[in-house]
Amino acid sequence: MTDRAPVARSGSGYSAWRLIAEELRLDIDGGRLHAGDRLPTENVLAERFGVNRHTARQAIAALAEEGLVESRRGSGTFVTGHAVRLHRIGLRTRMTSSLGDEGASATIHVLNSVVEDAPSDVARRLGLEFRRAVRVETTRSAGGQQISVSTHWFDLERLPDIATALRRTGSVTAALRASGIDDYVRASTVVGARHATASESELLLLGPGAIVLVTEALDTLPDGVPLQYLITRFAAQRVRLDIEHARPD
Incomplete structure (x- = not known):
């Protein structure tokens, strides 16, 4: 020191x-x-x-x-000896497996969901125009620790039952598969950091002044059709982010 x-x-x-x-x-x-x-x-x-x-x-x-x-x-x-988890963000980012322990996965818990008119920036990213969105608020835990809090937006027309599938499966990938989508890719990720809000501190069991890493991400189908817009707040003391660069063809 x-x-x-x-x-x-x-x-x-x-x-x-x-x-x-x-x-x-x-x-x-x-x-x-x-x-x-x-x-x-x-x-x-x-x-x-x-x-x-x-x-x-x-x-x-x-x-x-x-x-x-x-x-x-x-x-x-x-x-303490709590390990800092490494989350790799690449073409096929899958938080359930990336943040999990060996032999165990990270699990999503759905806090609430609502059908709404998407905020203008979300509508633009998802290409919704006049269609409505499903917003789902979740937390994610692994190894007995709270790891992250997320806000997901999906196209209501394409995925009307996504919140129910998320509650049942505890995994975005599994929920999408149950909805008929077998593959998706990460199109973009923007990373920032700030102090946790009071609500985030409560959900993530953080003390005053704790930092969260904030990622704003867009997932698409392999053909480029927007699928999910996602804002995640990670407990910085528990997670490190590894941004994997795409290899040139």
């Missing part, structure tokens, strides 16, 4: 302990702290960041709530 300047309370009221937790989270995510490493004591953290022990204790408690660290009586606080 590198020394950092004392943490100051921001004018926006963003608490010092949240900033400290974010700095420590970056140390863990960036590999400066590894599984099994002992965190500095509250006194050391308080001195490092220029705060009192109570503030340092709050930061550690937030990381413990996320499962990033654990306290061992009489020994201190240690970084």
Whole structure:
């Protein structure tokens, strides 16, 4: 770990302990702290960041709530051994298998679904014109961890029963297959990052200040017909994204 300047309370009221937790989270995510490493004591953290022990204790408690660290009586606080999952995004991206454990897959849970007039940008990407869309909100878990929250849009005319199929199968690929679509490809993916919203933090069991990786993706049939527009928010501390480049012919 590198020394950092004392943490100051921001004018926006963003608490010092949240900033400290974010700095420590970056140390863990960036590999400066590894599984099994002992965190500095509250006194050391308080001195490092220029705060009192109570503030340092709050930061550690937030990381413990996320499962990033654990306290061992009489020994201190240690970084946990939870593995960071690698999600490969390529021509045939399949999150169910990509994010799963060996011998087990990642599972979708449908939160809700609705038929609606698609937002203009979604309608444009899916080529809906005046047709309506099915919007499905899901979470995805693997190995007992919440991995992601997603918003899916599908053409209602093409896939009227997709939400029911998703609930039954727990997999987009399986749900599409049940709807008569055996193959699809990833046409585009845009990746960004931001702080998780309160709702995302609750669904993903994240502490204050946690980061989510946001992907906006378009899946199509092999002939290029738009199939699914998807916005996914991944818990950055649990997932890394590997963008696979298409090989030249």
